[in-house]
Amino acid sequence: MLALLHTSPAHVPVFDALRDEAHPELELRHTVDEDLLVRARAEGPDAVAGEVRALLAEAARDGAGAVLCTCSTIGAVAESVGAEVPVLRVDRPMAEAAVAVGPRVVVLATVESTLEPTASLVRDEARRSGRAVAVRTLLADGAWPLFEAGDTSGYVRAVARAADTVTAADADVIVLAQASMASARDLTTTPVPVLSSPRPGLAAGAGAVYANAAGLR
Numbered sequence: 266m267l268a269l270l271h272t273s274p275a276h277v278p279v280f281d282a283l284r285d286e287a288h289p290e291l292e293l294r295h296t297v298d299e300d301l302l303v304r305a306r307a308e309g310p311d312a313v314a315g316e317v318r319a320l321l322a323e324a325a326r327d328g329a330g331a332v333l334c335t336c337s338t339i340g341a342v343a344e345s346v347g348a349e350v351p352v353l354r355v356d357r358p359m360a361e362a363a364v365a366v367g368p369r370v371v372v373l374a375t376v377e378s379t380l381e382p383t384a385s386l387v388r389d390e391a392r393r394s395g396r397a398v399a400v401r402t403l404l405a406d407g408a409w410p411l412f413e414a415g416d417t418s419g420y421v422r423a424v425a426r427a428a429d430t431v432t433a434a435d436a437d438v439i440v441l442a443q444a445s446m447a448s449a450r451d452l453t454t455t456p457v458p459v460l461s462s463p464r465p466g467l468a469a470g471a472g473a474v475y476a477n478a479a480g481l482r
Contacts, residue, residue, distance in 0.1 A: 266292040267470045268324035270317070270343065272302035272336040275417070276444055279463055280335070287464070288471045294329060296320055301339055306378040310342045321348040331473035333466060335444045337379045341386070351473040355466030356383060359440055360390040363460055367437025370400045371457075373428055374442035375408040375420070383442040401436070403427060412445060424449035431457050 269280055274297050284291050298320065301313045317339060324332050331351040334343035340354030363370050364387060372383045380402040391398040405427035411420040424446045428439055432455065439459045441447060447461035 266294055266327075266329050267467075267474045268294045268296065268327070268329035268332045269470075270320055270324075270332060270334045270336070271295060271297045272299055272339070273297065273412075273445060274299075275412075276335050276463075279444065279447070280467055283464055283467050288467065291471050291474065294324065294327065296324065302336055302376075302378075305336075305338045305342075306376060310339050310378075310382065313339060314342050314346050317342050318346040318348075321346065321350075321352060325349040330475075330477040331470055333470035335463075335466070337374075337383050337386075337442050337444070337462075338376065341382055351477060353466070353469055353473055354386070355444055355470075356386060356440075356442065356462040357390070358465035358469045359460050359462040360386045361394070362465065363387055363438045363440045364391045364394055364396050364398055366458055366460075368396065368398050369435070369437045370398050371403055371431050371436040371439045372400060372442050373403045373405060373424070373431075373439055373446070375405045375412065375424060375446065376443070377404055379442045380404065383440065387440065403431070417448075421446070421449040421452060425452035425454075428453045428457075428459055429455045431455055433457055 277295050334340050335355045337356050374380045384400045408423035441461045444463050447463050450459045
């Protein structure tokens with residue numbers, strides 16, 4: 266079983282659909298705690314470390330083979346607090362793919378609290394691969410209130426408009442910092458490759474579950 270830690274209920278059907286498409290044999294267990302993101306935005310990600318640690322321990326007790334944190338703001342905290350099972354952040358495979366595309370990376374987010382954690386992740390993956398990168402951050406102004414209001418189509422359109430301001434002269438690749446932004450990829454017209462996290466993140470989580478079950482952790 267793969268446990269998923271979300272900070273929005275909107276992620277549940279997204280990951281269920283991806284599981285049904287690509288990993289039909291994988292059992293998912295969803296935990297949604299919206300207050301984690303609220304507090305992390307107000308006080309900083311480290312403020313929720315205790316709550317995250319408790320949720321990871323609960324997932325392990327319930328039989329999870331791995332945990333996938335789908336919130337980019339608290340992803341680094343989830344990776345670092347320690348757990349009895351592997352803990353992955355959903356955006357790490359995306360960041361790894363981004364640095365392989367080229368050295369100029371634009372991190373696009375809809376909440377400011379996600380910008381630096383994702384930029385730091387990209388730099389970390391660049392160091393791991395021995396590549397040099399220049400990371401620029403971009404906030405999709407006005408998008409997040411649409412998400413909070415439940416206007417998903419307006420939200421992804423706003424994300425796509427922000428992505429389309431990035432040209433090939435500006436960047437080699439754009440990363441959509443939040444899992445909620447993934448659908449905007451289909452609406453963009455920029456020639457710059459646009460990467461999102463849910464599909465590769467879920468694949469990595471599934472791989473961790475199978476490796477744990479095989480004793481390869």
